[in-house]
Amino acid sequence: MSEVKKDVTQEKNEEVDSILNELEALAKVVAPCLECTTCASACPVFQSDSQRNPRRLLNRLGRREFEGLLDEVDFWWCGACYSCEAHCPQGVPLAHVFFRLKNLAFHTGKPIPKLVLRTGETLRSGFLIPVKKEITEKRHALGLPDPVCPDTKEIETLLDATGFSGRIIQSRKLD
């Protein structure tokens, strides 16, 4: 019995180590950051909500303040528009860093904002943004065909295979 317990703690430790290693690797990636603020001013999320600042996330990583970093929800708001990366004078791959943070948070069972979970739900319908009448009309005006709905079965399979569906159920239970 005690042996099994030991194994579990060991596994836990290994997991913590691997997360720390990953965060340490990310800290190295963001090391060139001078905090010039260009990323923040280019970020559409920050432009409309000063609470969500990509620079401050980078800063926390760079200072190696890992405690509670994955519980942050800010990086989930990154829409991967790559504005920050395109503008960064130091060549820091910010969007890439936020993807890595999202993946880390996802795989370690950290809370995921409802907005993101809802996105997963919406994806089951085949579209990220529900197709409204206005959209169809605009497309017609531009001479574009009706949007083609992808195979929702396939999306479901993908979401199941990547463990996304499981995480949604898990998050609901946590709620």
Add this chain to the structure above:
Amino acid sequence: MSRPESNIRIGVFLCGCGRNIAATVDIDKVAEKAKTLDDVVFVDTNKYSCSETGQASIRNAIRENKLNRVVVASCSPKLHLETFKATTVSAGVNPYLFEMANIREHCSWVHMHEPVQATEKAFELVEMAVAKARLLEPQTEPKVHITPKAMVIGGGVAGIQASLDMADAGYQVYLVEKSPTIGGIMAVLDKTFPTMDCSICILGPKMSDVKSHPNITLMAYSEVKEIKGYVGNFKAKILRKARYVTEDCTACDECTSVCPISVPNEVDGHLSWRKAIYMPFPQAVPSQFLIDTEHCHGVNPISCGKCRDVCREKGADCINYDDQDRVEEIEIGTIVVATGFKPFDAARIPEYGWGRYPNVLNTLEFERLFNASGPTEGHLVRPSDMEQPKRVAFIQCVGSRDQRFNAYCSNFCCLETIKSTLLIKEHWPETEITVFYIDIRAFGKGFEELYHRAREEGVRFIRGRPSQIQEEPETHNLRVFVEDQNENRFISPEFDMVVLSIGADAPDPDVVPIPLPRGADGFLLEAHPKLKPVDTASRGIFIAGGVESPKDIKESVTQASAASIRAAQLMAKGEVRIEPIFAEVDASRCTSCGTCTTRCPYGAITIQEKKVTPAVVNQALCEGCGTCAADCPEDCIRMRHFTDEQILEQVRAGLKNHPENKVLVFACTFCSYGGADLAGVSRMQYPTNGRVIRTMCAGRVDPDFVYEAFQLGAGAVALTGCHPQDCHFISGNRFAAKRETRIRRWLDKQGIDQERFTVEWISAGEGKKFQNMMTRMSEIAEKFAKSRKKVEKPVV
């Protein structure tokens, strides 16, 4: 080749360099082991070998032990070779019987975490030096005459200062300037920081001094096309471009009123017009007009001829349509390169809209707008509507501290902006001024005080680098998108005018027609960053001003004065000793094949083809690269101080133990050896199995050296040198590169994997590249060493 003498007494002196070496390398252990080497009769350690006490103890030891070969294991020979050569001479031993082992830059500093292996390597480096020392021969340094004349390239403030200093010291100076007037960037500025002096008012008198100085020959509108020769004896070809206006021109300005062609004035940042016949600005020196043939109707009386007509009407005849470009040849002893930096092109950052939005200006345009002799005679207006701006923003670090363009800080832009804000406040105090910055760097004398004044005057400093500027199409006002970092919020304030504080780009690679080493940033590299800041790797050539790094006026002037005293030192002596590293031909074995004559870029080695006599070396012309010796099919050319036998002995000593793990590197003294040194100075760590052999040029590396290394079982071999266009011996490394195919064919025949040999061009500024190469090659060596062990096992 046999040993020159039988009674060889080698002394080895190990330096701890304080803790720089001793912290990693156990020098006592190295000393113990060094005692066991053949011919080594004396070994000693020093805390600082280069100190007076250190040198005295070496001197005494040489005398007391009757040493006739001296090896000092310490720092790079690029730092202290001359120091210890002098010590050796003072003890009565020929300086060419001295050899250095670099156990600091190539060992202790790059293996800081591996003391055991570093100690082992240090010993092997000593062993290699001892191996070469055994075969060293005494040499006499010939003296060469120095022409007491200097050429200064570039007529900005640095070039002007250098010319005046040397001319005042009594030397003849040729000042060559590419553009029609001297003055450079300083001549177009309005005020200078931190004293707010009027720029042209303090530079103007110096410019006229240049013109009137009896010792200065001013060659404006001229370019240096070719430089040949060596210290004290340079020959330069200067292209004097046709001005079409003679020196009799009194700058009466009548011609411009009749000239029908108007073109944007580059001096005013294209904010005003000038004519096709023009003088760049009123204070230009020489005060002489010129015709811009690119825009003139045709430089002949049939096409237009209005300027000549009016000039003749006024009773003068200064316009000469028959003027032609000509080439002048000058002989000089020393050269000062002061060609300056290039202002950064703000159009390369499209998000700031320079060139698209009329009210976005760069620093130089702003200076002209503020300048009394500028397009608006000093009235600050915005180009879109000629209205005085009420809200002005400055953006710092445009093109600087930016990995996409220039990673370095451009040094002068912070104070340039602070000065400009104060000037606006002085004239129009009600103007709202905002400065967006990453860091304000006000490090110089009087700089912080100026920054303080700007804050007192109410200039707003906002920490944040804007991501973009958007123009309001109606008003041409500008919206700046930025995070106010101190307030942690996004703001997008509106301005009437935005000034981009542009930094400095490195000079063009072909700015001088002679190879001079450059750093990774493109600026010319000094011979030593601390102790020889205005010397270059080429003796007799010095650097000053913005060509070395971005700098302000004061620093440029300081460097120019430093460069001129360095040049004057040489010229004052009248003669200089040169290193006797010459090629020698063994006439008895020479088959007169003529290969060597095609290798020599200096024409120093010749053959009389018809008579089929042996090749002859002209020592005055030989620079000592050794390319001829490496390619001689009969191996009958001997390079003094870098003989085949000496280098092969180094190879053998370096590969004595565990050759399969070793990476043998041939490095040229000017570039790749410097790159290796830089890796050391920057503490860039790499595996301990590298062994570097220094040659004058990559051209010296005979394929036989590489063959020998592989036959002895070397894990990997690297042939390194300058980047092809930077070769200090013009074409040495081109011929070295040509040997690669030959070497690779040989490797194939021997069944040696191609991966184990590499050719790399590494400049003295590319420490990182050297580190990467060493790491990669040592992985390769390790890979093959392992696989070889597997094969060998059954035999054991």
